Amino acid sequence: MAARVVSPTGRGFLLLDAHPTGCFRSVADMVAQIPPPARLPEHRPVALVIGSSAGYGLAATLAGLRRHGIHGVGVAFERPPGRRTGTAGWYRTIATDAVAAEAGSDFTFVNADAFADTTKAEVLDLIEKRFGQLDFLVYSVAAPRRTDPRTGTTYQSVIKPIGAAHTTRTLEFDGDGTPILRDVTAQPADEAEAADTVQVMGGEDWSRWVADLQERNLLRTGFRTVALSYIGSSLTSAIYRDGTIGAAKVHLERTARELDERLAAVDGRALTSVNGAAVTQASTAIPGIALYVSLLHATLGDALQSPVEQSVRLWDQLTGAVPFDLDEQGRLRLDRWELDPAVQAAVAERWRAITPETIAEVADVDWFRAQFRGLYGFDVPGVDYAEPVDPDLEWPAPR
Numbered sequence: 001m002a003a004r005v006v007s008p009t010g011r012g013f014l015l016l017d018a019h020p021t022g023c024f025r026s027v028a029d030m031v032a033q034i035p036p037p038a039r040l041p042e043h044r045p046v047a048l049v050i051g052s053s054a055g056y057g058l059a060a061t062l063a064g065l066r067r068h069g070i071h072g073v074g075v076a077f078e079r080p081p082g083r084r085t086g087t088a089g090w091y092r093t094i095a096t097d098a099v100a101a102e103a104g105s106d107f108t109f110v111n112a113d114a115f116a117d118t119t120k121a122e123v124l125d126l127i128e129k130r131f132g133q134l135d136f137l138v139y140s141v142a143a144p145r146r147t148d149p150r151t152g153t154t155y156q157s158v159i160k161p162i163g164a165a166h167t168t169r170t171l172e173f174d175g176d177g178t179p180i181l182r183d184v185t186a187q188p189a190d191e192a193e194a195a196d197t198v199q200v201m202g203g204e205d206w207s208r209w210v211a212d213l214q215e216r217n218l219l220r221t222g223f224r225t226v227a228l229s230y231i232g233s234s235l236t237s238a239i240y241r242d243g244t245i246g247a248a249k250v251h252l253e254r255t256a257r258e259l260d261e262r263l264a265a266v267d268g269r270a271l272t273s274v275n276g277a278a279v280t281q282a283s284t285a286i287p288g289i290a291l292y293v294s295l296l297h298a299t300l301g302d303a304l305q306s307p308v309e310q311s312v313r314l315w316d317q318l319t320g321a322v323p324f325d326l327d328e329q330g331r332l333r334l335d336r337w338e339l340d341p342a343v344q345a346a347v348a349e350r351w352r353a354i355t356p357e358t359i360a361e362v363a364d365v366d367w368f369r370a371q372f373r374g375l376y377g378f379d380v381p382g383v384d385y386a387e388p389v390d391p392d393l394e395w396p397a398p399r
């Protein structure tokens with residue numbers, strides 16, 4: 001594919017193409033937020049990050065590389081360039097590989113379906129051959145479907161309330177970027193939809209990774225694993241925490257307790273890490289979240305902790321530099337800034353007060369729009385979007 005101008009076309013919060021230079025720049029901007037250590041540790045920990053190309057998994061990979069010089073493997077599932085550009089995660093992975101090179105890390109990126117047994121076998125072989133054993137596993141997958149390779153069944157996840165229909169206010173943008181406030185009603189999930197969502201976003205696949213690693217004796221003594229979870233506000237609870245995705249998170253948290261017991265054999269730990277709201281491809285698909293995050297940012301400004309800031313704190317706790325900040329249910333909490341009662345009261349007040357006329361003042365809609373377009377490499381400061389760019393770039397080869 002020759003160099004060409006790449007533009008943000010698409011519908012709603014889904015764009016069809018990604019801008020390579022914008023994606024590179026957004027990774028560089030994330031790295032710039034990570035304070036480097038005085039020097040990298042002599043013993044490089046070995047980490048596996050599943051979901052390493054976007055959102056919280058990308059932030060954890062970058063923070064691990066920059067602050068701890070991790071060796072290891074990142075797994076993501078991205079579309080290569082073809083008729084359209086590659087997905088944004090394709091280009092962010094190329095940029096992350098350069099960050100790994102700069103940190104002197106032996107880090108390999110695997111583009112494959114994490115749910116497949118073939119992927120697990122490939123990644124475990126790689127870990128065994130290159131590193132012998134693993135110190136950390138960060139599980140940060142957000143997927144719309146999962147095929148269970150052991151039964152061949154494909155499950156679709158849905159984002160729906162459970163029990164009753166729910167109407168929420170939402171933020172959308174029209175073609176020229178004008179914000180629109182609308183009410184949308186989500187019908188409740190039936191039992192099968194709720195169960196299928198647990199199959200996709202619950203803890204089963206995480207548990208299989210850990211079991212396979214343990215079976216092959218690839219877990220180093222003191223191994224630690226976290227899977228990402230979310231609780232969120234009462235403003236979004238009908239659609240999130242009390243809905244289908246929330247049921248999957250409850251399953252994930254139960255899985256953490258089971259794995260934690262199983263890992264006693266290697267003096268290991270398994271925890272869920274409850275992170276705060278962030279603008280990601282996964283979260284913009286949830287009705288009401290765009291509005292909620294825009295109001296959260298209007299309330300908090302720079303005190304809204306970015307995925308990178310939270311990931312720095314996550315690594316501090318994983319490596320034992322600071323003790324785990326656990327709640328009474330044993331979950332690692334990185335979201336306390338979001339769920340602070342004063343913050344939630346202020347967001348709720350804005351949520352109630354907002355009207356179609358005041359939306360641009362009461363919510364940080366410009367910030368949100370730039371964040372969501374930034375997920376595809378657009379609206380990134382310092383990028384010349386009139387400049388043709390070659391999207392036909394290779395996935396990083398193992399070094």
Ligand SMILES: NC(=O)c1ccc[n+]([C@@H]2O[C@H](COP(=O)([O-])OP(=O)(O)OC[C@H]3O[C@@H](n4cnc5c(N)ncnc54)[C@H](O)[C@@H]3O)[C@@H](O)[C@H]2O)c1
Pocket residue numbers: 050051052053054055056057075076077078089112113114115140141142143144228229230231274275276277278279280281282283
């Ligand atoms: N975004 C939020 O507000 C938020 C808050 C707290 C917790 N979380 C949790 O963080 C986790 C990650 O979510 P995110 O928002 O960062 O998502 P995201 O969409 O930004 O990233 C998802 C990642 O998963 C990878 N992926 C998807 N399907 C895959 C597959 N089949 N095999 C391998 N990789 C696959 C993608 O390539 C990408 O790297 C989820 O568990 C989510 O619930 C998100």
